[in-house]
Amino acid sequence: MPDVEPVILVHGGAGTISDFAKAERVIAGVKEAAKKGYQVLRSGGSVVDAVQAAVELMEDNEVFNAGRGSYLTLDGEVEMDASIMVGSDLSAGAVTVVKDIKNPIALARLVMEKTGHVLLAGEGAKRFAVDQGVKPLEPGALVTPATLEALAKWKLKHGGAPSEMGTVGAVGIDSKGRLAAATSTGGREGKMAGRSSDTCMLGSGTYADDEIGAVSTTGHGESIAKFCLAHAIIRGMGNGESADEATKKCIDVMTQRLNNTAGAITLSRTGEVGIGFSTNRMSWAYQKKNKLYFGIDKNQCSCDDV
Numbered sequence: 001m002p003d004v005e006p007v008i009l010v011h012g013g014a015g016t017i018s019d020f021a022k023a024e025r026v027i028a029g030v031k032e033a034a035k036k037g038y039q040v041l042r043s044g045g046s047v048v049d050a051v052q053a054a055v056e057l058m059e060d061n062e063v064f065n066a067g068r069g070s071y072l073t074l075d076g077e078v079e080m081d082a083s084i085m086v087g088s089d090l091s092a093g094a095v096t097v098v099k100d101i102k103n104p105i106a107l108a109r110l111v112m113e114k115t116g117h118v119l120l121a122g123e124g125a126k127r128f129a130v131d132q133g134v135k136p137l138e139p140g141a142l143v144t145p146a147t148l149e150a151l152a153k154w155k156l157k158h159g160g161a162p163s164e165m166g167t168v169g170a171v172g173i174d175s176k177g178r179l180a181a182a183t184s185t186g187g188r189e190g191k192m193a194g195r196s197s198d199t200c201m202l203g204s205g206t207y208a209d210d211e212i213g214a215v216s217t218t219g220h221g222e223s224i225a226k227f228c229l230a231h232a233i234i235r236g237m238g239n240g241e242s243a244d245e246a247t248k249k250c251i252d253v254m255t256q257r258l259n260n261t262a263g264a265i266t267l268s269r270t271g272e273v274g275i276g277f278s279t280n281r282m283s284w285a286y287q288k289k290n291k292l293y294f295g296i297d298k299n300q301c302s303c304d305d306v
């Protein structure tokens, strides 16, 4: 296989994102994350190190619905899901319903590398984190004034409002065509305690296979899970569609069949980019060489030199 031009592509979630100031912060956040992932790759890190670093940066940024800033359960708690996958050997790790963990994506990676399992949940996942030297935060440390306000508003209206904040994800390819994908979320507004999302499910929230491509999704988790959105996009590419065609087509079909919205970012095995969403907006950014491309609105593709 000839050398591929490396790319790190991230999303900061699909949703309405109607607030102008918030949209600015979200765009700044995805741009920083794409640059961070690319730097990791450039300084000798692996592609999985790069997608993890990009996602961690967004987990730490409370403008996103992952890590600090995650949506709260109806009980007012943060319960997070994350998954990570390596395309060369299909190794993968995930966590679900984890509390008080600063970077769930790092814990998903530990599941991948240090256990014979693919998915750990709740208390067991937390115990595993402690065994691995990850210190849990004080209960409530990941709750923010914005998420408390969002929960109070949601309870008043009792649902219906489309999400303002987004799940985060990253896909990457290195010069040897090695792919990886990572996704992390606080779930969705008004969720029950104990609810698991698409984000921890391989083939729904995350997928990577060096023979085809890598995908990270966002949006209505129950619909994404029923449709196996990430794997549907992979299948489309396997059948000869480009990354962008497969991404846009699968999102359209899912949205029509299940009447709920989603978004996804995709890389093909040759480093082609796919970006699609059926929500009003989805923030995304990618770095390729010394160019940083980004957008949030339909058909927007802006570019900065880096």
Ligand SMILES: NC(=O)C[C@H](N)C(=O)O
Pocket: 013, 014, 065, 163, 165, 166, 167, 185, 186, 187, 188, 197, 198, 199, 217, 218, 219, 220, 221, 222, 224
């Ligand atoms: N905004 C999101 O992507 C939410 C996530 N897919 C979930 O349903 O938990």
